[in-house]
Amino acid sequence: MMSLEFAVAAALFAGVVAYAVFGGADFGSGFHDLTAGGARRGAPLRTLIDHSIGPVWEANHVWLIYVLVMWWTGFPESFAAAMTTLYVPFVFALIGIVLRGASFAFRKYSETLWQAKLFGVVFATSSVLAPFFLGTIVGALASGRVPAGGNGDPWTSWINPTALFTGCISVGTCAFLAATFLTADAARRGETALTAKLRVRSLVVGAATGVVVFAGLIPIEHDAPTFWDGLTGRAAPVMALSALGGIATLVLLWRRRFGPARVTAVAAVAAVMAGWGIGQYPWVLVDQVSISEGAGATATLQGLLVAVGIAAVIVGPALGYLFYLTQSPEWNGEAGGGVKADEGGPIRRPASHWSSRLGG
Amino acid sequence: MDATQLLAQASDVVAAADPAGLMPARQQMALSLGWHIILACFGVAFPAIIFVMHLRGIRKNDPVALNLAKRWGKVSAVLFAIGAVSGTVLSFEMGLLWPGLMGTFGDVLGLPFAFEGLAFFLEAIFLGIYLYGWGKMPPKLHLLMVLPMAITGVIGTYCVLAVNAWMNAPTGFDIVNGEVVNIAPWAVLFNQHAFLAFGHMWLAAYMVAGFSIASVYAVGMLKGRRDRHHRLGFMVPFAFATIAALAQPFAGHFLGHDLAERQPAKLAAFEFADETADGATPLTIGGIYVDGEVKWAVEIPYLSSVASLNSFTEPVPGLDQFAEEDEPPVNFAHYSFQAMVGIGLLLLAAVALFWFLRWRKRDLLENKWFLRFMAVTGLLAMTAMEAGWIATEVGRQPWIVYGVMRTPEAAADHSAGLWAVYGGSVLLYGGMTIAAIAILRSMSRRWREGAADLPSPYGPKLLAADGPVEVRDCIDEKDGADVKDGADVKNGGVELDDAAVQDGADAQAADSEGTAK
Ligand code: HDD
Numbered sequence: 001m002m003s004l005e006f007a008v009a010a011a012l013f014a015g016v017v018a019y020a021v022f023g024g025a026d027f028g029s030g031f032h033d034l035t036a037g038g039a040r041r042g043a044p045l046r047t048l049i050d051h052s053i054g055p056v057w058e059a060n061h062v063w064l065i066y067v068l069v070m071w072w073t074g075f076p077e078s079f080a081a082a083m084t085t086l087y088v089p090f091v092f093a094l095i096g097i098v099l100r101g102a103s104f105a106f107r108k109y110s111e112t113l114w115q116a117k118l119f120g121v122v123f124a125t126s127s128v129l130a131p132f133f134l135g136t137i138v139g140a141l142a143s144g145r146v147p148a149g150g151n152g153d154p155w156t157s158w159i160n161p162t163a164l165f166t167g168c169i170s171v172g173t174c175a176f177l178a179a180t181f182l183t184a185d186a187a188r189r190g191e192t193a194l195t196a197k198l199r200v201r202s203l204v205v206g207a208a209t210g211v212v213v214f215a216g217l218i219p220i221e222h223d224a225p226t227f228w229d230g231l232t233g234r235a236a237p238v239m240a241l242s243a244l245g246g247i248a249t250l251v252l253l254w255r256r257r258f259g260p261a262r263v264t265a266v267a268a269v270a271a272v273m274a275g276w277g278i279g280q281y282p283w284v285l286v287d288q289v290s291i292s293e294g295a296g297a298t299a300t301l302q303g304l305l306v307a308v309g310i311a312a313v314i315v316g317p318a319l320g321y322l323f324y325l326t327q328s329p330e331w332n333g334e335a336g337g338g339v340k341a342d343e344g345g346p347i348r349r350p351a352s353h354w355s356s357r358l359g360g
Numbered sequence: 361m362d363a364t365q366l367l368a369q370a371s372d373v374v375a376a377a378d379p380a381g382l383m384p385a386r387q388q389m390a391l392s393l394g395w396h397i398i399l400a401c402f403g404v405a406f407p408a409i410i411f412v413m414h415l416r417g418i419r420k421n422d423p424v425a426l427n428l429a430k431r432w433g434k435v436s437a438v439l440f441a442i443g444a445v446s447g448t449v450l451s452f453e454m455g456l457l458w459p460g461l462m463g464t465f466g467d468v469l470g471l472p473f474a475f476e477g478l479a480f481f482l483e484a485i486f487l488g489i490y491l492y493g494w495g496k497m498p499p500k501l502h503l504l505m506v507l508p509m510a511i512t513g514v515i516g517t518y519c520v521l522a523v524n525a526w527m528n529a530p531t532g533f534d535i536v537n538g539e540v541v542n543i544a545p546w547a548v549l550f551n552q553h554a555f556l557a558f559g560h561m562w563l564a565a566y567m568v569a570g571f572s573i574a575s576v577y578a579v580g581m582l583k584g585r586r587d588r589h590h591r592l593g594f595m596v597p598f599a600f601a602t603i604a605a606l607a608q609p610f611a612g613h614f615l616g617h618d619l620a621e622r623q624p625a626k627l628a629a630f631e632f633a634d635e636t637a638d639g640a641t642p643l644t645i646g647g648i649y650v651d652g653e654v655k656w657a658v659e660i661p662y663l664s665s666v667a668s669l670n671s672f673t674e675p676v677p678g679l680d681q682f683a684e685e686d687e688p689p690v691n692f693a694h695y696s697f698q699a700m701v702g703i704g705l706l707l708l709a710a711v712a713l714f715w716f717l718r719w720r721k722r723d724l725l726e727n728k729w730f731l732r733f734m735a736v737t738g739l740l741a742m743t744a745m746e747a748g749w750i751a752t753e754v755g756r757q758p759w760i761v762y763g764v765m766r767t768p769e770a771a772a773d774h775s776a777g778l779w780a781v782y783g784g785s786v787l788l789y790g791g792m793t794i795a796a797i798a799i800l801r802s803m804s805r806r807w808r809e810g811a812a813d814l815p816s817p818y819g820p821k822l823l824a825a826d827g828p829v830e831v832r833d834c835i836d837e838k839d840g841a842d843v844k845d846g847a848d849v850k851n852g853g854v855e856l857d858d859a860a861v862q863d864g865a866d867a868q869a870a871d872s873e874g875t876a877k
C-alpha cells in the first residue's frame with residue numbers, strides 16, 4: 001500500500017541505494033589507491049583514480065546529505081535516536097569523509113611527491129574507514145539495536161556480529177564496484193597493462209566480497225532474528241538477484257566484457273542494499289519504530305515529496321549530463337599516450353613528461 | 361570588583377550551561393560553522409566573479425582575463441572541496457549535538473534543508489563539469505556551466521538562512537499540551553525574516569569573497585607587480601565587493617528593524633541598554649556590562665533609538681526588564697555587534713572614497729596606503745561576518761529556538777568527554793587550514809614561476825630527473841584548453857601572479873578568530 005510515509009521512506013531509501021552505488025564506487029577507489037603499491041608502481045593506477053573520480057566525487061557525495069536530510073525531516077525522532085546511540089561510528093565515518101575529501105583535493109594540487117604521498121595515504125585510508133563505519137551503522141539499525149528513545153549502548157550497538165559484518169560488506173562492495181569501474185575506464189583509455197592488472201583485482205575482490213556477503217548471513221540468524229526473517233522471506237528474491245549479478249560480473253570480467261560488467265556490478269550492489277531495505281521493512285528502527293509510527297508531520301512529508309519531484313526533474317538530468325561527459329571521448333581522449341584531441345590537433349605532450357615513461 | 365565579578369559572570373554562564381556536554385557542543389558548533397561559513401562565502405560568490413572574468417575573456421578575446429578565470433577555477437576547486445566536507449560535518453552535527461532540536465522540530469525545519477540539499481547537488485554537478493571542462497567543451501557552453509553554480513549557491517544559502525531565521529523568529533507550528541502540532545513547513549521556508557536575513561548574508565558573502573580576492577592582488581601590486589593581470593584581478597572582485605559594501609548597512613538596518621519585538625533581550629544586549637531610558641536610548645560605545653550596569657562607556661544621545669527603532673523618543677527596552685536566566689551573554693553580543701557595524705561602515709567609506717576619487721580622475725591604486733588597507737579588507741570582511749553571526753547566535757541565547765526551546769534541552773546526553781572530540785576537531789580544522797594554505801601558496805608560486813598547469817604528482821622522483829617545472833603538464837589539464845579558447849596563455853607574455861595565496865591566509869586568520877571566540 002502506497003501511503004505518504006511509505007513514499008517518503010522509499011525516496012529516502014532510493015538515496016541510500018544511490019549513495020551505496022555512486023559514493024561506494026568513490027570510496028572503493030580509495031581501497032585500490034591504498035593497495036596500489038609504491039610510488040612508481042602505483043602511479044598509473046593512482047592517476048587513473050584521480051582522473052575517474054575527480055569530476056564526480058563531490059556530486060556523488062551529496063547523496064549522503066540527501067539521505068540525512070530526508071531522514072531527519074521525514075522521521076525526526078528515529079534520527080535523533082540513531083544519532084544519540086550510534087554517535088561513535090557516526091563520528092568516525094564523518095572523520096573519514098572529511099579527511100578523504102580534503103586530502104583528495106590537496107593531493108591533486110600537491111607540489112612535491114612527499115606531499116602527494118602524505119595526502120594520498122590519508123585519502124586512501126580514510127576512504128576505507130568511512131564505508132566501514134557507515135556499514136556498521138546499517139548493521140546496528142537492522143539488528144534492532146537502536147532503542148526508540150535513543151541513548152542506546154554506544155558500543156555494543158555497533159560492535160556486534162551483524163554490524164561488523166555489514167561494515168566489512170560495505171568495504172567489500174565499495175572496492176568491488178570501484179574495481180569494475182576502474183577496469184572499464186582503463187580499458188576505454190587503452191591502458192592495456194593497467195587494465196589487465198585491474199581485471200585481476202576485480203575478480204579477486206569480487207569473489208571475496210561475495211563470500212563475505214553470504215558468510216555474513218550466518219550470524220544474522222541468531223544476532224538479528226527479525227532482520228533474518230525479512231531477508232530470507234520477503235527479500236529472498238532480491239538476495240538471489242544480487243548473487244546472480246555478482247556471478248555475472250565475474251563471468252563478464254573473466255571474458256573481458258568490461259562495459260557490461262559495470263552494469264551487473266551495479267545491479268548486484270543495488271540488490272544487496274535493496275535486500276537490506278526490504279528485509280527490514282516495515283521498520284525504521286527494527287523492532288522499535290515502524291515507518292508509519294516514525295513519520296513526521298503530513299505537510300512536511302508532502303513538502304519532501306515536492307522536493308524529491310523537483311530533484312528528479314532537475315538534478316537527474318544534470319547528473320546524467322555529468323556522467324555522460326565524463327564518459328565521452330573528449331574527456332578521455334588523451335590518456336592512451338598521444339591520442340588526438342578533438343579539433344585542437346595533437347596534444348602537446350613533452351617527451352620528458354614522466355607519464356610517457358610509465359607502462360601502458 | 362571587576363575581575364572577580366567577571367569570573368562570577370563567566371561561571372554563571374557555565375552553570376547555566378548545565379549538561380556537561382553542552383559547553384563543548386556549543387564550542388564545536390561555533391568552530392565548525394565559523395569555519396564552514398567562510399568557505400561557503402566563496403562557494404556563493406566566487407562562481408559569479410569567475411563568470412564575469414571568464415565572460416570578459418571570451419567576449420574581448422582577452423588572454424589575461426581567461427587566464428585569471430582558469431586559475432580562479434582551480435583555486436575554487438580546493439576551496440569548494442573543503443567547503444563541501446565541512447558542510448557535511450554540519451549535517452552530522454545537527455543530529456549528534458542537538459538531538460533534542462532535531463527530534464522535536466526536525467519536521468518543522470527540515471524542508472528548507474531538503475531544498476538546500478537539492479541546490480548543493482546541482483552546485484556539485486556543475487562544479488565538476490566546469491572545472492574539468494576546460495578545453496574539453498565548446499568555450500561558450502563551458503562558460504555557461506558556471507551560471508548554475510552561481511544560482512544554486514544563492515538558493516542553498518537562502519534555505520540555510522531560513523532555518524536560522526526560524527530559530528531566531530520561530531513560525532509555522534503550534535505547541536499544544538507540549539506537542540508540536542499544526543506544522544506548516546512552507547511558512548518556515550518563506551517568511552519575511554528569512555528574506556531579510558538572506559539578503560544580508562548574501563551581501564556578506566560577496567563582501568568576503570570580493571575583498572579577499574582583491575586583497576591578493578593588492579598585495580601583489582604592493583610588491584611591485586603592476587601589470588594588467590593584477591589590475592584586472594583586483595578590479596573585478598573589487599567591483600562586486602563595492603556593490604555589496606554599499607548595500608550592506610541598509611540590509612542590516614532592515615534586518616534589525618523588528619528586533620525590539622522579535623528578540624528584545626538581544627536588542628538590549630546589542631545596545632548595552634542596562635535600563636529602559638526615559639526618552640531615546642543613547643548609543644553606547646566602549647564600556648563593560650557588570651552586575652546589571654554598563655560602566656565606563658561613552659554615550660552618544662539618541663543614536664541607539666534612531667538606529668534600531670527609527671524613533672527620537674522611544675527607548676530601547678532595557679535589560680532590567682528580563683529575568684537573569686533569559687539574558688544572553690551581554691558583553692559578548694554587544695562587542696560582536698559593534699565590531700560588525702563598525703567594520704561595515706569603515707568598508708563602506710573606503711569603497712565610496714575609491715570611486716569618488718576615481719570619478720575625480722585620481723587613481724587610489726597608485727597609493728601605497730590605500731593598497732595596504734585593501735590588503736586587509738578581506739580579513740576585515742570575514743571578521744565582520746563572523747562577528748555578525750556571533751552576535752546573532754550568542755544574542756539568541758539562552759534559547760535555541762527563541763522563546764520555545766532552551767539550548768540545554770536540545771543538547772545530547774553526552775558527557776564532558778565531548779571536549780576530547782572538540783580538541784580533535786580543533787586539530788582537524790587547523791590541519792585542513794594549514795594544508796589548504798600551503799597548497800594554495802605553492803600553486804601560486806608555481807604559476808608565478810611559469811608553469812601554466814600544475815603537475816600530476818603521482819610518480820616517483822620523476823620530476824627531478826625530468827628538468828624544470830614548466831614541462832610538467834597535468835594530464836587532465838591539457839594545453840589544448842589554451843589553444844582552443846583562442847588564447848595561448850603561455851606565450852601571451854602574461855606576467856604571472858601570486859593569486860590565491862592571500863585568501864587562504866585570510867581564511868586562516870579569520871578561522872582562528874572564530875575559534876578563539
Ligand atoms: C560582511 C559582513 C557584514 C557587515 C559589513 C554587516 N553585517 Fe550585519 N550581519 C552579518 C554580516 C555583516 C551576518 C554575519 O551575515 C549576519 C548574521 C546573521 C545574518 O543573517 O547576517 C548579520 C546579522 C545582522 C543583524 C541581525 C541580528 C539578529 O537578527 O539577531 C543585524 C541587525 C545587523 N547584522 C545589522 C548590521 C548593520 C546595521 C550593519 C552596518 C554596517 C551590518 N550589519 C554590517
Ligand code: HEM
Nearest residue numbers: 386389390393394397520521523524749753754759760767
Ligand atoms: C544558517 C545557519 C546556522 C544554523 C542553522 C545555526 C545553528 C546553530 C545551532 C543549532 C547552534 C547551537 C545551539 C545554541 O547554542 O543555541 C548554534 C550555535 C552557535 N552558532 Fe549558529 N547556526 C548557523 C550559522 C552560524 C554561523 C555562520 C556562525 C558563525 C560564526 C554561527 C555561530 C554560532 C555560535 C558562536 C554558536 C554558539 C552560541 C553559544 O555558545 O552561545 N552560527 N548555531
Ligand code: HEM
Nearest residue numbers: 065399400403404440443444447448450451480484517520
Ligand atoms: C549561513 C550559513 C551557511 C551558508 C551560507 C552555507 C552555504 C554553503 C555553500 C555555498 C555550500 C557549497 C559548498 C561550497 O561551495 O563551499 C555549502 C555546502 C554545504 N553546507 Fe553550508 N552553508 C551554511 C550553513 C550550513 C549549515 C548550518 C549546514 C547544515 C546543517 C550546512 C550544510 C552544508 C552541507 C551538507 C554542504 C555540502 C554540500 C556538498 O556536499 O556539496 N551549511 N554551504
